[in-house]
Every structure is written in structure tokens, then in C-alpha cells.
Amino acid sequence: MNIVLLGSPASGKGTQAEILSKKFNLFHLSTGDIARKLAEANPRIKEIINSGKLLPPEEITMHVLDFLEHEKPDMTGILFEGFPRFISQYEALDNFLKSKGDNIDLVISLEVPMEVAIKRISSRWMCPGCGEIYNMETDPPKNPGVCDKCGGILVQRDDDKPEAIKTRFEYYIRNTKELIDYVDAKGKLTRINGDRPIGVIAKDLEEVVRKATGNDNN
Ligand SMILES: [Zn+2]
Structure with missing residues (x-):
């Protein structure tokens, strides 16, 4: 069982990926974590990320596949968070997994409106x-600032x-739409409304994964 969890900035996908991977004992592959590690080691990558942009798609694919080879060589039971975002990346990953005898079973898109994303992130200091x-909304300091x-x-x-959030959000929507349509046409896509309490979303996700797992065993 390999799952892809897609979501815009501030969709809550990181939190949900953590909950989901614990519940189903999945290996949580966070592209954000990989990118941050690369940024620490490489000033060019750091500058791209700090300006709210993303690395070129092929470069991300290369780093993710490289990471997998080292950290999860059996290539199964993985929850991909924030990758792939493009059809080319999806196919590269799917082909790579197939060459190891596995594939992508399920793609989940966690969706929130842009205003929600901006409000969520800009309250973080x-x-x-x-x-x-x-x-600043849910956990402010005792003395302001x-x-x-x-x-x-x-x-x-x-x-x-x-x-910067607006740039990231628009970039995400513009570039992920094609992949979402593509996966949808394959019958592998589930959309989840991310503008709800964490526990409610987690329950929905659990159900989606259980259903997919059930299908696997048939
Ligand atoms: Zn301090």
C-alpha cells in the first residue's frame, strides 16, 4: 500500500500525514523535510525555498527517489506527502515503484480555500x-510579540x-490541477475538505485508506 497525500500550503497535510502514518504504520515521506535538509546543505536551494518557490520538478524527483533507495529500499507502505505534484513526477515515481514490484494505490487531495491558507500561516510567528x-490565533505569547x-x-x-503564501498557493493550484485531473481519470483520486477540525478530517482519511486496503485484499 503506497499512498500520495496532496495538499496546498496550510492544508494541514503534514499533520494529517503524521496521524495517518502512525495509524497504519506507514513510512512518512515528507518532501518538505527532504527539501529543508537539502536547503541546509545548499545555498542555491535555500534561496529558492525562502522566496516561496519550489525546486524544478525533475530535481525533486531525483532527490525523492534517491532518498527512497537509501531510507526505504523495500519501497512499500509509504505515505508520500507533497510529492508528486506533476504528471511527469507521478509517472516517474509509479514506474520506479513498479520496477520494485509495487505501485501507487491511492491519491488523496486535501483541499482548503486560499483565504484559509493565508489566515493559518500568517498567524505563525x-x-x-x-x-x-x-x-497568534490559538497559542499566542503572554506578552504580545x-x-x-x-x-x-x-x-x-x-x-x-x-x-509569499499567496505565491506558493497559486503556484500549487496552477501546477497540481493537471495531476489531479490525471489521477482522477485513473479512478485513484479522493478529495477531502481540509477546512474542518483535525479529528474530523483524520477520521475521513482513515476510512478512505481502510476502504482502499480492503480492496487490496480482495
Ligand atoms: Zn525564545
């Missing part, structure tokens, strides 16, 4: 001193500012 993260732990002045990451 952090302390440059100690790294603590605050959510000041870190509870170390007294540092809170800042917004560049890619958490509304303009």
Missing part, C-alpha cells in the same frame, strides 16, 4: 532566539508572510 513557534521562554522579539519567517 517564531522566536529567533530559541526557535519557539507561536500561533515577545517570547515567553527567552524574552526574544518574535518574527515571521519570510515564507510565512501573506504575499
Whole structure:
């Protein structure tokens, strides 16, 4: 069972991927984590990511497949989060998995409106001193703009500012639509409304995966 979980920035896909992978004992492959690791080692990649853009699709594919070879050589029981986003990436991954005797069983698209994404991300502030993260809506500091732990002045990451979020969101929608239609035509797509409480979404996702697993055993 290999699952792809797609979702725009701030769709909550990271949180849901964690819940889902624990529940079904899946290997959680987060493209965001891979990209952050690459950024630490490579200033060019860091600059692209900080400007709210993404790496070229072929380059991402290469890094993901390389990561899989090293970290998950049996190539099964994987939850792909944030990858693939393009038809070319989907086919590259599917062919790669097939060459290892497996494939992509299920694609889930977690969807939220852009206003929701902007509101969610722009409420996130952090302390440059100690790294603590605050959510101004749900988990604000005691003194506005000041870190509870170390007294540092809170800042917004560049890619958490509304303009950068809008760029990322529009880029995502523009580039993922083709893949979503493509997967839909194959009968592998499930759309989930991400603008609901975490627990409600998690239940929906669990049901979708259980159904797909059931089909696998038939
Ligand atoms: Zn602090």
C-alpha cells in the first residue's frame, strides 16, 4: 500500500500525514523535510525555498527517489506527502515503484480555500532566539510579540508572510490541477475538505485508506 497525500500550503497535510502514518504504520515521506535538509546543505536551494518557490520538478524527483533507495529500499507502505505534484513526477515515481514490484494505490487531495491558507500561516510567528513557534490565533505569547521562554522579539519567517503564501498557493493550484485531473481519470483520486477540525478530517482519511486496503485484499 503506497499512498500520495496532496495538499496546498496550510492544508494541514503534514499533520494529517503524521496521524495517518502512525495509524497504519506507514513510512512518512515528507518532501518538505527532504527539501529543508537539502536547503541546509545548499545555498542555491535555500534561496529558492525562502522566496516561496519550489525546486524544478525533475530535481525533486531525483532527490525523492534517491532518498527512497537509501531510507526505504523495500519501497512499500509509504505515505508520500507533497510529492508528486506533476504528471511527469507521478509517472516517474509509479514506474520506479513498479520496477520494485509495487505501485501507487491511492491519491488523496486535501483541499482548503486560499483565504484559509493565508489566515493559518500568517498567524505563525517564531522566536529567533530559541526557535519557539507561536500561533497568534490559538497559542499566542503572554506578552504580545515577545517570547515567553527567552524574552526574544518574535518574527515571521519570510515564507510565512501573506504575499509569499499567496505565491506558493497559486503556484500549487496552477501546477497540481493537471495531476489531479490525471489521477482522477485513473479512478485513484479522493478529495477531502481540509477546512474542518483535525479529528474530523483524520477520521475521513482513515476510512478512505481502510476502504482502499480492503480492496487490496480482495
Ligand atoms: Zn525564545
